[in-house]
Amino acid sequence: xxxxxxxxxxxxxxxxxxxxxxxxxxxxxxxxxxxxxxxxxxxxxxxxxxxxxxxxxxxxxxxxxxxxxxxxxxxxxxxxxxxxxxxxxxxxxxxxxxxxxxxxxxxxxxxxxxxxxxxxxxxxxxxxxxxxxxxxxxxxxxxxxxxxxxxxxxxxxxxxxxxxxxxxxxxxxxxxxxxxxxxxxxxxxxxxxxxxxxxxxxxxxxxxxxxxxxxxxxxxxxxxxxxxxxxxxxxxxxxxxxxxxxxxxxxxxxxxxxxxxxxxxxxxxxxxxxxxxxxxxxxxxxxxxxxxxxxxxxxxxxxxxxxxxxxxxxxxxxxxxxxxx
Amino acid sequence: xxxxxxxxxxxxxxxxxxxxxxxxxxxxxxxxxxxxxxxxxxxxxxxxxxxxxxxxxxxxxxxxxxxxxxxxxxxxxxxxxxxxxxxxxxxxxxxxxxxxxxxxxxxxxxxxxxxxxxxxxxxxxxxxxxxxxxxxxxxxxxxxxxxxxxxxxxxxxxxxxxxxxxxxxxxxxxxxxxxxxxxxxxxxxxxxxxxxxxxxxxxxxxxxxxxxxxxxxxxxxxxxxxxxxxxxxxxxxxxxxxxxxxxxxxxxxxxxxxxxxxxxxxxxxxxxxxxxxxxxxxxxxxxxxxxxxxxxxxxxxxxxxxxxxxxxxxxxxxxxx
Ligand SMILES: Cc1ncc(C[n+]2csc(CCOP(=O)(O)OP(=O)(O)O)c2C)c(N)n1
Numbered sequence: 001x002x003x004x005x006x007x008x009x010x011x012x013x014x015x016x017x018x019x020x021x022x023x024x025x026x027x028x029x030x031x032x033x034x035x036x037x038x039x040x041x042x043x044x045x046x047x048x049x050x051x052x053x054x055x056x057x058x059x060x061x062x063x064x065x066x067x068x069x070x071x072x073x074x075x076x077x078x079x080x081x082x083x084x085x086x087x088x089x090x091x092x093x094x095x096x097x098x099x100x101x102x103x104x105x106x107x108x109x110x111x112x113x114x115x116x117x118x119x120x121x122x123x124x125x126x127x128x129x130x131x132x133x134x135x136x137x138x139x140x141x142x143x144x145x146x147x148x149x150x151x152x153x154x155x156x157x158x159x160x161x162x163x164x165x166x167x168x169x170x171x172x173x174x175x176x177x178x179x180x181x182x183x184x185x186x187x188x189x190x191x192x193x194x195x196x197x198x199x200x201x202x203x204x205x206x207x208x209x210x211x212x213x214x215x216x217x218x219x220x221x222x223x224x225x226x227x228x229x230x231x232x233x234x235x236x237x238x239x240x241x242x243x244x245x246x247x248x249x250x251x252x253x254x255x256x257x258x259x260x261x262x263x264x265x266x267x268x269x270x271x272x273x274x275x276x277x278x279x280x281x282x283x284x285x286x287x288x289x290x291x292x293x294x295x296x297x298x299x300x301x302x303x304x305x306x307x308x309x310x311x312x313x314x315x316x317x318x319x320x321x322x323x324x325x
Numbered sequence: 326x327x328x329x330x331x332x333x334x335x336x337x338x339x340x341x342x343x344x345x346x347x348x349x350x351x352x353x354x355x356x357x358x359x360x361x362x363x364x365x366x367x368x369x370x371x372x373x374x375x376x377x378x379x380x381x382x383x384x385x386x387x388x389x390x391x392x393x394x395x396x397x398x399x400x401x402x403x404x405x406x407x408x409x410x411x412x413x414x415x416x417x418x419x420x421x422x423x424x425x426x427x428x429x430x431x432x433x434x435x436x437x438x439x440x441x442x443x444x445x446x447x448x449x450x451x452x453x454x455x456x457x458x459x460x461x462x463x464x465x466x467x468x469x470x471x472x473x474x475x476x477x478x479x480x481x482x483x484x485x486x487x488x489x490x491x492x493x494x495x496x497x498x499x500x501x502x503x504x505x506x507x508x509x510x511x512x513x514x515x516x517x518x519x520x521x522x523x524x525x526x527x528x529x530x531x532x533x534x535x536x537x538x539x540x541x542x543x544x545x546x547x548x549x550x551x552x553x554x555x556x557x558x559x560x561x562x563x564x565x566x567x568x569x570x571x572x573x574x575x576x577x578x579x580x581x582x583x584x585x586x587x588x589x590x591x592x593x594x595x596x597x598x599x600x601x602x603x604x605x606x607x608x609x610x611x612x613x614x615x616x617x618x619x620x621x622x623x624x625x626x627x628x629x630x631x632x633x634x635x636x637x638x639x640x641x642x643x644x645x646x
Contacts, residue, residue, distance in 0.1 A: 029503075029504060029506070030504045030505050030506065033505045033506065033510075033577050034504075034505050035504050035505045035568065035569045035570070035572075035573040035577075036572075036573075037574055037576055057505075057506055057510060057511075058511075059472070059475030059503070059506070059511040059512065060442045060443065060472040060473060060475050060476055060503055060504075060511070061475045061476060061477065062476075063477050064475075064477075087441065088441065090441075091441070091443075091476070091477075091478070125362070126361035126362035126363075126413075126424065127362045127363055127424070127426060127440075128362065128422070128423060128424050128426055128427055128440075129427075130426065130427060130439065130440045130441050131426075131440065296639070296640060297643070298639055298640055298643050299422075299643070301421065301422045301634075301639045302361070302362060302413050302421060302422060302423055302424025302425075302426070302427075303413035303414075303420075303421030303422065303424065303633055303634050303639075304361050304413060304633070305633045305634065305635070305636050306421060306422070306633075306634055306636055306638070306639035308636070309636030309637070309639050310639060
């Protein structure tokens with residue numbers, strides 16, 4: 001099997017879908033000519049392959065980039081636009097929140113908006129809070145938007161291909177920390193359906209629900225706990241919307257214990273939604289109170305010791321698990 | 326307008342200091358690997374910040390962007406606390422929370438450095454509104470790039486400033502590039518100052534490598550603002566001699582274009598003018614360079630000797646108590 005960073009896997013998905021469907025085009029800041037010459041980045045080499053009519057470098061104008069996607073999608077094109085970093089989503093948010101998400105509803109189901117908005121997220125790059133801010137809970141809160149946050153290169157590729165073929169707006173969030181670690185990706189063509197979580201590690205004693213960059217932290221903690229005889233089951237959500245409640249509830253039914261792990265800040269984080277779903281629909285399975293392990297309620301600080309403090313780690317997860325087993 | 330020898334020397338000094346400071350940063354980041362995060366330098370663009378800030382009083386305000394070091398030093402920021410912040414140390418101006426990208430130095434009336442492109446102008450409008458509201462005879466200068474001029478926020482800010490005749494000076498630092506995109510690739514006009522007309526303010530174009538020219542344009546804009554005639558848009562034509570950041574290999578920038586602009590470097594340019602006019606001697610300039618080198622050495626020593634903030638201090642400063 002080939003080994004790719006997540007950026008390369010995204011790149012393959014983009015290439016394959018652009019070859020398959022002439023209506024797919026890409027727009028964003030530096031998606032064609034980039035300051036990076038790095039093949040690990042998602043849009044590397046696309047301009048050379050598909051030319052400037054399908055790979056559109058834009059001005060620094062997030063509202064126009066998102067609006068471009070909305071308008072073009074209504075006309076039947078399949079835009080895949082890029083917002084460089086998750087915090088800059090705020091500039092595009094009217095187009096996404098009030099328009100991409102709502103216009104189909106407002107049309108009484110007559111129109112469709114098949115578009116994908118890709119953005120990079122994640123702390124750990126030392127750039128501080130205006131570049132690192134995980135806002136997935138904001139978008140998940142908007143009916144009409146699908147939200148994808150892959151944790152592996154293989155999932156990123158399969159999910160992005162599904163997202164591009166989907167007739168709805170999809171917010172596709174890539175954790176920058178996953179761009180550079182090669183991971184196995186199948187050679188043959190495949191699609192990964194949105195709305196299906198995956199058990200990334202089976203276990204019997206406690207369920208950890210997580211997504212995106214935190215999968216690695218969950219895996220590391222599970223490895224350590226296994227040495228102590230604690231078997232952790234890891235549910236990688238992969239998509240927040242639609243949410244695969246069944247897989248979560250089935251896992252909790254098996255283990256009786258739940259910890260939700262996410263990098264985003266705690267208050268109003270998507271972990272609260274998982275907790276509520278399990279309380280409402282799986283309370284009878286719980287043998288102990290559930291726990292959340294999340295970033296603290298602060299902007300991501302630039303200083304390295306403080307940025308490390310911000311990012312949830314395996315020790316914190318192990319402590320939370322030990323509190324409830 | 327004749328510019329006093331003192332002002333001339335002040336501009337040259339803050340340019341020399343900025344250049345030394347940023348050359349050191351380049352070395353610390355690229356060669357020594359001592360500084361985390363992105364490193365975004367304004368090498369070759371110092372005439373903009375140094376010319377503009379020389380026209381300001383300490384009570385005037387600047388709002389700046391990701392390429393801020395020269396703006397802040399020219400406004401009077403202490404190099405030690407800037408350097409410590411860039412090292413993300415506890416003694417930095419923001420206790421390590423900002424790092425190089427978002428340094429806030431309210432004590433010198435530089436309260437906001439935003440790395441969100443285009444975010445400065447609306448905030449500058451608010452700051453200028455406060456000046457007008459309180460009846461202060463002060464102005465707010467906002468530095469932003471040619472790339473930023475494409476953000477809707479900049480246009481909303483200019484419209485409001487034009488409408489309310491606010492004492493704000495928009496300084497668009499046109500360094501030809503926004504990331505890897507050249508001006509022709511991201512703007513349908515070559516003179517961004519043309520846009521000022523739509524917001525009922527003068528659009529002034531100056532040679533952004535000529536510090537006295539920038540100074541003069543800002544002095545005039547300030548006079549307009551203080552006499553109630555509202556905002557001015559100043560486009561400073563300059564060039565980004567280094568990459569967008571230090572990780573950028575500049576593969577898309579023609580080599581001869583870079584070297585042509587290096588020939589127009591604002592520092593030797595003002596030095597030569599001042600020497601020709603007899604305002605300074607070669608020895609005076611050498612002395613400035615020595616002083617800048619000593620200050621930067623001291624700033625690095627201060628930063629390196631300072632502790633990192635503790636992890637738990639990250640929890641502080643979210644809310645006012
Ligand atoms: C809202 C937003 N979009 C994108 C970026 C990424 N970005 C950082 S600097 C930059 C280019 C800005 O160009 P310009 O305004 O001309 O300033 P310069 O870097 O040339 O000084 C971009 C696109 C950002 N920081 N903020």
